Amino acid sequence: MTDPLWHYWVVKDGGKIVGFCIARYGEKRNILEAIHLLLHYQGQGIGKQLLDKALNWLGRSKDIELGVSEYNNYAISFYEKFGFHKTGKSLNDEMTVLPSGRVIPQIEMLLPSLK
Numbered sequence: 001m002t003d004p005l006w007h008y009w010v011v012k013d014g015g016k017i018v019g020f021c022i023a024r025y026g027e028k029r030n031i032l033e034a035i036h037l038l039l040h041y042q043g044q045g046i047g048k049q050l051l052d053k054a055l056n057w058l059g060r061s062k063d064i065e066l067g068v069s070e071y072n073n074y075a076i077s078f079y080e081k082f083g084f085h086k087t088g089k090s091l092n093d094e095m096t097v098l099p100s101g102r103v104i105p106q107i108e109m110l111l112p113s114l115k
């Protein structure tokens with residue numbers, strides 16, 4: 001069944017999936033859940049195309065939030081290019097805890113609405 005609150009984009013090279021992006025509508029804010037490309041496909045403008053699609057689908061009527069590892073400078077710069085900024089908030093949910101128990105520190109970034 002399709003959930004109208006979620007949208008997935010998949011990047012394929014031939015038959016192989018090489019990247020994806022997931023976005024969802026939230027109550028107060030919309031959310032960019034994930035964006036990921038295999039290493040070989042990074043730095044070629046594909047991430048920009050994916051994020052453009054996600055931002056178009058989400059619209060700008062609500063703030064858009066995302067979580068990113070605090071040491072992922074590449075992704076942080078990438079999001080900043082689109083107008084996201086660090087909110088200063090740390091995120092600690094179950095997704096950031098590895099099976100070993102180690103925690104990957106995640107920070108919140110926000111793209112303000114255009115309302």
Ligand SMILES: CC(C)(COP(=O)(O)OP(=O)(O)OC[C@H]1O[C@@H](n2cnc3c(N)ncnc32)[C@H](O)[C@@H]1OP(=O)(O)O)[C@@H](O)C(=O)NCCC(=O)NCCS
Pocket residue numbers: 034035036037038041042043044045046047048049067068069072073074075077078081
């Ligand atoms: C982060 C990610 C999605 C970016 O996608 P990408 O295809 O590599 O980025 P693009 O080639 O589309 O770059 C888009 C723009 O960001 C810029 N950019 C990319 N990395 C940058 C960096 N480290 N510093 C400054 N600008 C950067 C590019 O120059 C480009 O700008 P331009 O349009 O003005 O030329 C991709 O690298 C990725 O999947 N990384 C691994 C997974 C990851 O970290 N995901 C995010 C976790 S939340």
